Amino acid sequence: MTFSPQLEERFAKMLQAYPEGRKRSAVVPMLIYAQDETGAVTPELIEEVAKRCEVQPLQVDEVVGYYSMLHRKPLGKFHVQVCTNISCMLVGGEELYEHAKKKLGIGNKQVTSDGKFSLEEVECMGACSWAPAVEINYDFHHFVTPEKLDQLIDALKKAN
Amino acid sequence: MPTKLYNEPSPLETKVLSKRFGLDDSHSLEVYLANEGFKAFLRARQMTPEQIIEEVKTSALRGRGGAGFPTGLKWSFVPRTSPKPKYIVINADESEPGTCKDRLLMEYDPHQMIEGILIAGLAMDAHKGYLYIRGEYRYLLDHMDRAIGEAYAKGYLGKNIAGTGFDFDLYTHSGAGAYECGEETALLDSLEGKRGVPRMKPPFPAVAGAWASPTLLNNVETFSAIPAIIRNGGAAFAALGTPKNGGTRLVCISGHVNKPGVYELPLGYPMLKAIYDVAGGIPGGKKLKAVVPGGSSCPLLKADECDIPMDYDTLAKVGSMLGSGGMVVLDETTDMVRFALRIMRFYAHESCGWCIPCREGTTWLRKILQRFDDGGGRKDDISLLGELSKNMLGRTFCALGDAAAMPTISIVEKFREDFERRLPKVSAQSQLVTV
Numbered sequence: 230m231t232f233s234p235q236l237e238e239r240f241a242k243m244l245q246a247y248p249e250g251r252k253r254s255a256v257v258p259m260l261i262y263a264q265d266e267t268g269a270v271t272p273e274l275i276e277e278v279a280k281r282c283e284v285q286p287l288q289v290d291e292v293v294g295y296y297s298m299l300h301r302k303p304l305g306k307f308h309v310q311v312c313t314n315i316s317c318m319l320v321g322g323e324e325l326y327e328h329a330k331k332k333l334g335i336g337n338k339q340v341t342s343d344g345k346f347s348l349e350e351v352e353c354m355g356a357c358s359w360a361p362a363v364e365i366n367y368d369f370h371h372f373v374t375p376e377k378l379d380q381l382i383d384a385l386k387k388a389n
Numbered sequence: 390m391p392t393k394l395y396n397e398p399s400p401l402e403t404k405v406l407s408k409r410f411g412l413d414d415s416h417s418l419e420v421y422l423a424n425e426g427f428k429a430f431l432r433a434r435q436m437t438p439e440q441i442i443e444e445v446k447t448s449a450l451r452g453r454g455g456a457g458f459p460t461g462l463k464w465s466f467v468p469r470t471s472p473k474p475k476y477i478v479i480n481a482d483e484s485e486p487g488t489c490k491d492r493l494l495m496e497y498d499p500h501q502m503i504e505g506i507l508i509a510g511l512a513m514d515a516h517k518g519y520l521y522i523r524g525e526y527r528y529l530l531d532h533m534d535r536a537i538g539e540a541y542a543k544g545y546l547g548k549n550i551a552g553t554g555f556d557f558d559l560y561t562h563s564g565a566g567a568y569e570c571g572e573e574t575a576l577l578d579s580l581e582g583k584r585g586v587p588r589m590k591p592p593f594p595a596v597a598g599a600w601a602s603p604t605l606l607n608n609v610e611t612f613s614a615i616p617a618i619i620r621n622g623g624a625a626f627a628a629l630g631t632p633k634n635g636g637t638r639l640v641c642i643s644g645h646v647n648k649p650g651v652y653e654l655p656l657g658y659p660m661l662k663a664i665y666d667v668a669g670g671i672p673g674g675k676k677l678k679a680v681v682p683g684g685s686s687c688p689l690l691k692a693d694e695c696d697i698p699m700d701y702d703t704l705a706k707v708g709s710m711l712g713s714g715g716m717v718v719l720d721e722t723t724d725m726v727r728f729a730l731r732i733m734r735f736y737a738h739e740s741c742g743w744c745i746p747c748r749e750g751t752t753w754l755r756k757i758l759q760r761f762d763d764g765g766g767r768k769d770d771i772s773l774l775g776e777l778s779k780n781m782l783g784r785t786f787c788a789l790g791d792a793a794a795m796p797t798i799s800i801v802e803k804f805r806e807d808f809e810r811r812l813p814k815v816s817a818q819s820q821l822v823t824v
């Protein structure tokens with residue numbers, strides 16, 4: 230398996246960052262950066278990361294279920310993450326999440342039939358003072374209202 | 390480029406760590422150098438490790454990640470003459486609900502933190518550092534990679550830093566979504582490529598941390614405070630706060646306030662003043678009901694308990710904690726059953742599952758609270774919630790079990806009437822048979 234030249238460069242540097250004989254340390258970062266290109270943590274990716282980090286595939290496999298951002302199945306092209314934890318909840322986070330479900334026509338951790346959007350109710354993402362917050366892929370959006378969320382989603386629907 | 394701030398600063402702030410926030414290109418090394426950047430490192434280079442640690446002790450800086458342990462003391466635990474390599478690990482796994490300050494310190498002033506890390510490197514005789522950033526903060530991983538690249542290019546990282554003969558390498562490391570990895574030993578397991586499960590202590594990380602080597606672990610804000618301490622002296626930093634509670638901290642105010650935001654306030658700042666003057670008070674003139682003083686793990690304070698100065702010792706005296714600086718304000722309309730449920734859903738989701746009291750305890754508490762919120766609460770459930778929580782206290786491998794139990798106990802004890810109000814209305818006859 231090969232990745233984009235940028236990612237290959239990142240991985241080469243990453244494997245140098247840890248002490249001698251400690252390549253296993255790269256397992257989690259390698260999985261999350263690779264997942265961005267492969268779309269999901271596939272059995273093939275697990276084999277590849279295991280080979281590069283010099284561990285058994287099982288040692289990679291067992292961490293996948295632990296970290297909430299690692300996914301064995303592809304998410305939508307735009308992964309909409311709505312925080313409903315306390316700071317967001319107090320200012321409308323739960324209502325915003327309900328609105329997102331209706332707007333996208335899907336439930337938690339589901340993907341729209343065209344594969345364009347997925348939705349997730351997430352735990353605190355560190356935007357408490359600018360709540361309610363939404364993260365779409367890796368982009369933060371603060372003080373989000375249902376109207377603002379509609380605009381964001383409509384703009385992404387038009388984008389390719 | 391002008392820097393866009395997330396919220397307007399308040400004139401009531403005491404800006405030490407955040408004083409460069411808002412300057413054009415505040416994140417650049419050039420701006421940092423033009424504003425006292427790396428003066429502290431050069432000064433620390435002239436000091437012995439003992440002198441550096443003594444200065445940090447004098448500053449009365451306490452860990453800003455949540456536990457509030459005296460930083461200088463923590464630094465003194467690392468056996469710096471050990472023949473093993475020593476490591477510096479920076480905890481940027483900011484995920485305590487209510488907390489959003491480390492983001493700003495990395496975004497607006499990454500070199501301040503880097504300088505703090507280098508000074509710790511001098512004090513520990515460590516030459517490698519790992520910056521563990523939560524995976525959701527990808528933009529900050531990219532941002533820190535750029536800042537680190539800039540520091541290497543201009544000789545502030547790498548070999549012979551600023552011509553002083555000191556070498557230090559710093560690397561970013563991405564998490565992938567796990568609150569538990571904010572616990573320092575779980576973070577170390579995660580750094581080593583494993584599930585982020587806490588370790589048995591002792592040995593403490595100072596002696597056997599990353600890759601079984603002596604390791605100093607501190608929060609982003611703790612490292613960011615170091616340059617000012619070395620530059621102006623520990624005593625000057627200590628004087629900003631109250632005895633044993635040195636300096637300022639970034640307080641993240643959220644919830645029911647007119648001006649939510651992150652504000653730098655001295656330790657010992659009056660809590661009510663923070664709510665009403667700094668954060669503009671409660672919208673609609675509503676009354677204060679409760680405050681989460683330092684992130685969701687802290688016992689809640691009722692409105693009449695909030696007329697206190699915000700320092701670690703006062704908060705401990707009133708049975709709570711200053712925690713990570715995440716202060717959540719709740720107005721009189723807040724339904725405490727729903728609030729308790731949301732907290733418990735979080736902890737049940739984030740429990741690593743390693744030890745039974747936490748894994749089972751958070752799950753059962755969540756189920757009981759959910760039943761209550763769904764309208765099926767029983768009167769006995771109210772005391773059951775408290776008893777179950779108390780059974781978890783002190784009986785779990787790491788602090789996550791306590792973190793789930795403590796706010797729950799406080800909510801059930803202080804807001805019992807909210808639970809009673811949510812009990813299903815039943816006829817006198819059915820009450821007789823359901824007991």
